[in-house]
Amino acid sequence: TFDRTPLIAGNWKMNMDHVQGITLLQKLAWTLEDAKHDFTRVEVAVFPPFTDLRGVQTLVAGDDLPVVYGGQDLSPHDSGAYTGDISGQFLAKLGCKYVLVGHSERRTIHGETDELLRTKVEAAYRHSLVPVLCVGEGLEVRTAGRHVEHTLEQLRADLESLPAGQVADLVVAYEPVWAIGTGEVAGPEDAQEMCAAIRAELATLYDAGTAASVRLLYGGSVKAANAASILAGRDVDGLLVGGASLDPAEFASIVRFEH
Numbered sequence: 295t296f297d298r299t300p301l302i303a304g305n306w307k308m309n310m311d312h313v314q315g316i317t318l319l320q321k322l323a324w325t326l327e328d329a330k331h332d333f334t335r336v337e338v339a340v341f342p343p344f345t346d347l348r349g350v351q352t353l354v355a356g357d358d359l360p361v362v363y364g365g366q367d368l369s370p371h372d373s374g375a376y377t378g379d380i381s382g383q384f385l386a387k388l389g390c391k392y393v394l395v396g397h398s399e400r401r402t403i404h405g406e407t408d409e410l411l412r413t414k415v416e417a418a419y420r421h422s423l424v425p426v427l428c429v430g431e432g433l434e435v436r437t438a439g440r441h442v443e444h445t446l447e448q449l450r451a452d453l454e455s456l457p458a459g460q461v462a463d464l465v466v467a468y469e470p471v472w473a474i475g476t477g478e479v480a481g482p483e484d485a486q487e488m489c490a491a492i493r494a495e496l497a498t499l500y501d502a503g504t505a506a507s508v509r510l511l512y513g514g515s516v517k518a519a520n521a522a523s524i525l526a527g528r529d530v531d532g533l534l535v536g537g538a539s540l541d542p543a544e545f546a547s548i549v550r551f552e553h
C-alpha cells in the first residue's frame with residue numbers, strides 16, 4: 295500500500311515528432327484501457343517535446359484520456375525577448391499539469407545552475423504547474439560517498455524561499471546521473487535511502503505534514519523488470535522513465551507494476 299498516489303512519468307526527451315508522439319500516446323492509452331488500468335490508483339504522466347504538446351492536448355481532450363502531461367523545461371520569465379524559450383504561461387494554456395525542472399541533461403548540457411532553477415520552480419508555481427524537480431549526483435560524487443549531501447544541497451538551493459503551502463504538491467525526482475540512460479540502475483535500497491533523506495530534509499525545511507505529502511520519484515534506467523522492486527521502498531512514490539517510456543508496451547508494464 296502507498297501513502298501517496300504513485301506517479302509513473304515518461305520523459306520522451308528529444309524523441310518522437312508530433313506524429314510519432316500521438317501514435318505512442320494512443321498505443322499507451324489502448325494498452326492501459328485493455329488492461330483496465332485504474333488511473334486513480336496510479337497516475338500516468340508523459341513529458342513530450344514542446345512541439346508535441348498541442349497534439350497531445352487534442353488527443354487527451356478528444357478521447358477523454360486519463361493521462362496527464364507536462365513540458366520538459368520552462369523559462370523563468372513569462373513572456374518577452376527570450377528567443378527560443380517557452381514560458382510556464384504557454385504550458386498552462388496547453389493543459390499541462392506538470393513541468394520538469396532541472397533534469398540532469400539541462401544541468402549539464404545547458405549549464406543550468408541552482409540559482410536559475412530556483413526561478414524556474416517559482417515560474418512553474420506562478421502558472422499553477424506542478425514542478426517535477428530533478429536532483430541527483432554524478433558518479434564521482436557517488437564514489438566519494440557524498441551523494442546524500444550533494445543531492446540535499448541541490449534540493450535546498452532549488453527550493454529556497456518557497457513557502458510550505460506551495461511545496462505540498464511538489465514532486466521531486468531523484469535521478470542519479472550515472473544511472474540515466476546507462477542501463478545501470480540504482481539498487482532499490484539506494485533509491486529508498488535517498489528518498490528517505492529527501493523526505494527528512496523537507497520535514498526540516500518545512501514541516502512533517504508537508505514532507506509527507508510531497509511525492510518522490512526515482513529515475514535512471516527503469517524498466518518493467520526493475521520497477522516493482524524500486525517502488526517497494528516506502529518513500530519511493532513513483533518513477534521517472536526515459537528510454538523505456540518510448541515503448542508503449544514496456545511503459546504500460548511499468549505503470550502496471552503491481553500486476
Ligand code: PEP
Pocket residue numbers: 305307469473474475476477513514515516534535536537538
Ligand atoms: C530520464 O531521462 O529522466 C531517465 C531516467 O532516463 P532513462 O530512464 O533512459 O535512464
